[in-house]
Amino acid sequence: xxxxxxxxxxxxxxxxxxxxxxxxxxxxxxxxxxxxxxxxxxxxxxxxxxxxxxxxxxxxxxxxxxxxxxxxxxxxxxxxxxxxxxxxxxxxxxxxxxxxxxxxxxxxxxxxxxxxxxxxxxxxxxxxxxxxxxxxxxxxxxxxxxxxxxxxxxxxxxxxxxxxxxxxxxxxxxxxxxxxxxxxxxxxxxxxxxxxxxxxxxxxxxxxxxxxxxxxxxxxxxxxxxxxxxxxxxxxxxxxxxxxxxxxxxxxxxxxxxxxxxxxxxxxxxxxxxx
Amino acid sequence: xxxxxxxxxxxxxxxxxxxxxxxxxxxxxxxxxxxxxxxxxxxxxxxxxxxxxxxxxxxxxxxxxxxxxxxxxxxxxxxxxxxxxxxxxxxxxxxxxxxxxxxxxxxxxxxxxxxxxxxxxxxxxxxxxxxxxxxxxxxxxxxxxxxxxxxxxxxxxxxxxxxxxxxxxxxxxxxxxxxxxxxxxxxxxxxxxxxxxxxxxxxxxxxxxxxxxxxxxxxxxxxxxxxxxxxxxxxxxxxxxxxxxxxxxxxxxxxxxxxxxxxxxxxxxxxxxxxxxxxxxxxxxxxxxxxxxxxxxxxxxxxxxxxxxxxxxxxxxxxxxxxxxxxxxxxxxxxxxxxxxxxxxxxxxxxxxxxxxxxxxxxxx
Numbered sequence: 001x002x003x004x005x006x007x008x009x010x011x012x013x014x015x016x017x018x019x020x021x022x023x024x025x026x027x028x029x030x031x032x033x034x035x036x037x038x039x040x041x042x043x044x045x046x047x048x049x050x051x052x053x054x055x056x057x058x059x060x061x062x063x064x065x066x067x068x069x070x071x072x073x074x075x076x077x078x079x080x081x082x083x084x085x086x087x088x089x090x091x092x093x094x095x096x097x098x099x100x101x102x103x104x105x106x107x108x109x110x111x112x113x114x115x116x117x118x119x120x121x122x123x124x125x126x127x128x129x130x131x132x133x134x135x136x137x138x139x140x141x142x143x144x145x146x147x148x149x150x151x152x153x154x155x156x157x158x159x160x161x162x163x164x165x166x167x168x169x170x171x172x173x174x175x176x177x178x179x180x181x182x183x184x185x186x187x188x189x190x191x192x193x194x195x196x197x198x199x200x201x202x203x204x205x206x207x208x209x210x211x212x213x214x215x216x217x218x219x220x221x222x223x224x225x226x227x228x229x230x231x232x233x234x235x236x237x238x239x240x241x242x243x244x245x246x247x248x249x250x251x252x253x254x255x256x257x258x259x260x261x262x263x264x265x266x267x268x269x270x271x272x273x274x275x
Numbered sequence: 276x277x278x279x280x281x282x283x284x285x286x287x288x289x290x291x292x293x294x295x296x297x298x299x300x301x302x303x304x305x306x307x308x309x310x311x312x313x314x315x316x317x318x319x320x321x322x323x324x325x326x327x328x329x330x331x332x333x334x335x336x337x338x339x340x341x342x343x344x345x346x347x348x349x350x351x352x353x354x355x356x357x358x359x360x361x362x363x364x365x366x367x368x369x370x371x372x373x374x375x376x377x378x379x380x381x382x383x384x385x386x387x388x389x390x391x392x393x394x395x396x397x398x399x400x401x402x403x404x405x406x407x408x409x410x411x412x413x414x415x416x417x418x419x420x421x422x423x424x425x426x427x428x429x430x431x432x433x434x435x436x437x438x439x440x441x442x443x444x445x446x447x448x449x450x451x452x453x454x455x456x457x458x459x460x461x462x463x464x465x466x467x468x469x470x471x472x473x474x475x476x477x478x479x480x481x482x483x484x485x486x487x488x489x490x491x492x493x494x495x496x497x498x499x500x501x502x503x504x505x506x507x508x509x510x511x512x513x514x515x516x517x518x519x520x521x522x523x524x525x526x527x528x529x530x531x532x533x534x535x536x537x538x539x540x541x542x543x544x545x546x547x548x549x550x551x552x553x554x555x556x557x558x559x560x561x562x563x564x565x566x567x568x569x570x571x572x573x574x575x576x577x578x579x580x581x582x583x584x585x586x587x588x589x590x591x592x593x594x595x596x597x598x599x600x601x602x603x604x605x606x607x608x609x610x611x612x613x614x615x616x617x618x619x620x621x622x623x624x625x626x627x628x629x630x631x632x633x634x635x636x637x638x639x640x
Contacts, residue, residue, distance in 0.1 A: 168360035171327050176421075177348035177377035186373075190364035 034058070034243035054240065061231070061244040070227030073214075074252075077142045077223065078207040084143070085150040086200050092151060093158025094184050098170060108159075114152030123216055130217055141217040146210060150203050161195035161267075162188050198267025201260050205253050224249045277338030277428040278303050279324060279461055284333035286319055286485075293319040295485040297333070306455050306462045307490075308476035310469055311508070316485035317465045321431050324463060325354050337428055348377070353422035354431040357438065359414045361406040367393075367417050368402040371424045392424040395454070412443050419451065429461040436471065448474060469509050473497065481505045503634040506556050506627055512583075512590055514556045517599040518631055521553045530555055530626075533597030537572050539626060549638075552631040559590055559602040561625030564609060564617060571620025577601065579615050593617060 036050040038057055062068070095101075096108050119126075126145065135141040165188060173183045189196065214226035222230065228249045232242045257264065279301040286294040294316040301307045309317040322328045323335060326347035335342050342350050353374070361370050368389055375385045393399040396416045406414055415435065422430050435451070436444045452475050455462050466472055472479045473493040480490045481504070489501040500506035506514050519530040519537075528549065530537040537555075565574040577593035580600075584607065591603040591611055603619045611617055628637040 166358060166360060168356040168358055169362065171325075171347075172354070172356060172360040172362075172421075173373075174327070174347045175325060175352065175354050176374035176425075178373075182377065187362055193364075 030243045030246055033239055034247050036240040036243075038238055038240040057240050057244040058248060061241045062248060064235075064241070065227065065231035065245050067224065067227060067231075067245065067248055070222050070224045070249075073139070073142075073218075073221045073227075074208055074210075074224040076139055077146065077210070078204055080139070081143045081146045081150070081207050082200060082203050085147045085154055085203055086196065088147065088151045089154025089158045089199060090184070090189065090196065092155035093160075093162055094180075094188065096155060096159040097162035098180075098183075098188075108155075111152050111155050114149065115156065119149060119212060123212075127216060135217075137218045137220055139221060142210065142213055142221065142223070145213050145217070146207055150206060154199055154203065157195065157199050158192070161192040165191050194263050194267035196267075197260055197263040201256060201264050204256055208253055224252075277461055278336070279429055279463060280334075280336040281320070281323075282334040282336070284320075284323060284335060285331045286316075286323060286328060287331045293485050294323070297485070297487055299480060299487060299490060301461060301463060304459045304461055306452070306464065306475060306477045307480060308464045308466060308472040308478075309480050309482055310466055310472035310476075311482035311488075312467060314484070315482040317467075317482050318433055319485075320482070321354075321433055321463055321465045324350075324429070325352060325431055326350050351428045352431055353425045353427040353429075354433065355418050355422050355435045357434040359406075359418040359435075359438075361414060361417055361421075363406055366403050366405055367398065367409070367420075370406070370417055371402075371420050374421065374425050388424050388426075392420045395423065395457075396420050411439055412447070415439060415447060419454070423454070423458065426458075427460065429463065430455070432462065432464045434466055435464075436466070437468075444471075451475065469511065473509070479509075481508060483508070499636070500627065501636055503554055503556070503629050506629070506636070510558055512559050512602045514558050514627070515562065515599075515601040516554050516556050517601075519553060519555050520551060521549045521628070522551075523549060532599065535575060535595055535597055535599065537575075537621070537626075539572055540623065549628065550630055550632065553637065554629040554631050554634065556627035556629065557601070557621050557625055559604045561622040562601050562603045562619060563622070564603060564605050564611075565620045569620070570623060572623055572626075573620030574618040575601070575620065576616060576618050579611055579613050579617055582611055582613055591617065593619065 032048075032050060034057055035053045035055070036057075037052060037054050038060065092111070096104060130136055130141050130145070135144070169187060169191070170183060173187045178186060208223075209225055210223050211225040211229065214221070214223040215229070218226075228245050231245050235241050281297050281299045284294060284297045285292065297316070297320060299307075309320055311317050319328060323330050324337065324342075326342065326345060330343060337350055337352065362373065365373065371389045371392060372385050375388060380388075389402070390399070393402055396419060398413065398416050398420060401409060401413060401417070406417065409417065415438070418435065422432075432451075436447055439447060448471060464471075464475060473496075476493060478490055479493050479496050481488045481496060483504050489496055489505045491499075496505060497509050500509065503516065507516065517532065519532040519535075522529045522531070526540075528539050530539065530553070563569075563571065565571065575595060577595040577599075580592040580594055583590040583592075586607060589605045589607050589609055589611075591605055591609075593601050593603055595601070601619065603617070605611065624639060627639055629635060630637055
């Protein structure tokens with residue numbers, strides 16, 4: 001290795017470490033804060049280690065915050081919403097990637113609009129729609145709205161993933177006698193597996209982090225982040241407990257990401273780096 | 276097995292005409308090579324048989340059936356793609372079996388056919404591997420196997436050798452030809468490589484800009500090219516051309532241009548006579564260094580522009596003072612250097628004459 005490239009490598013490491021530090025800094029802070037003795041007078045300062053490690057804060061936060069209810073909502077919503085939106089994204093992406101039909105461009109741009117327009121802009125009419133359907137304060141309000149928001153990105157994502165498959169692969173399948181349905185499930189879906197897993201993780205994270213919709217459309221079905229907000233509203237002064245609640249809410253996403261880490265990165269890099 | 280017939284087929288992509296009034300009859304069991312430069316329409320012609328493109332006008336028949344409006348899967352053809360298009364997540368066995376499975380063939384029959392095909396292609400050891408664990412040559416065999424196993428009416432091959440290295444390409448060329456003879460399935464093969472075309476095809480169809488320029492067996496296409504395009508495309512190095520004035524006098528023909536005059540015997544002249552201006556073509560192997568008394572037409576003098584040493588022979592690029600260019604064939608030990616002036620001659624009877632206006636072949640002289 002020559003000196004120039006060694007300097008380059010050192011610089012790369014420096015950049016990566018710097019970025020990681022910026023990302024990790026608040027997380028470490030909140031982890032340490034969550035372990036301080038709870039109570040108003042015990043506000044943690046900076047990165048000092050807590051005098052004693054109060055693991056019990058987590059149990060207290062879970063019980064006093066009623067997180068089991070919020071988690072139930074989040075799990076139920078995610079369990080229906082993630083498969084549904086990934087499935088619809090696969091079907092929509094397949095149609096836009098492989099089929100030519102009248103108006104396909106216009107319809108595709110319509111979906112892209114869904115990516116561009118912020119939920120906040122449509123929330124008032126949405127509220128009246130949901131109320132008219134009698135779905136206020138139900139799981140369905142969250143599931144349907146989240147799915148419709150998620151497929152905009154999902155279709156865009158899956159279309160790109162399917163379009164990265166060699167055209168000859170689809171043609172070979174057609175000549176071999178596979179129908180569109182079989183081509184999708186037997187050829188394209190296995191081909192795009194990393195992209196689908198990545199989409200699943202991203203969709204799950206979006207669903208789990210849902211805050212705004214839950215706040216507007218539900219009262220008794222708050223999601224975990226919305227529940228956390230209400231919890232922290234009640235315990236503004238108890239930083240240790242609020243921190244413990246925040247860690248609890250963030251944990252599932254961390255676990256999912258760790259499980260799918262490799263596939264997730266592979267999916268993110270599909271097309272970015274020539275195989 | 277079946278005949279494949281193109282009947283006045285035209286294919287347009289928007290404003291671009293990829294194939295123009297194309298007619299060709301491929302006999303049952305025949306191996307026909309479509310050859311031409313890129314953009315000549317050869318791949319389009321192949322994809323039209325497969326049903327991967329819809330034709331604009333005309334008719335395509337496979338066997339007795341008009342297939343214009345049939346879906347690819349109903350045409351009973353198999354295709355080998357340039358990039359092989361193996362299903363990446365399936366094993367070799369599953370790749371071979373996929374087409375049969377889609378046709379709801381009984382499991383035992385699929386198994387029998389896959390093993391039989393694998394044996395034919397010597398890929399029995401690879402059946403449980405995935406494509407990414409195969410070498411280029413092995414993938415190529417699996418791609419062939421996927422076509423063979425189907426026992427279709429016709430094989431369509433789209434430059435199947437272009438991703439192989441030179442040595443493997445020559446070897447596989449022979450194997451494909453041998454396999455085709457063994458199974459006797461009608462085959463349409465597309466390539467831009469004229470050596471492949473000449474060595475593999477029972478007949479060679481030379482195409483250019485969406486038009487069929489000539490169809491014939493390799494010898495005919497080489498020895499009796501129908502026009503300047505075919506003459507220039509088939510043969511390597513390619514034929515040298517010069518536009519010259521032609522004049523007939525007492526049974527002999529005088530070709531001249533800018534100080535260069537060639538006298539040749541007239542034979543098989545077309546009844547319509549020879550036009551005033553002709554394109555004279557001569558192949559490198561008939562253009563040799565001058566030897567007195569060898570009976571050559573010439574001598575012609577020119578400056579050596581380049582020397583290509585191929586080991587067994589040598590090709591010399593020469594330009595005459597009138598800027599006519601010839602490729603001269605010489606023995607490898609010929610002492611010729613770039614920049615020198617050499618004298619060379621043309622073998623009698625080796626000149627091709629083409630009408631300068633229509634570029635159609637007139638005769639040989």
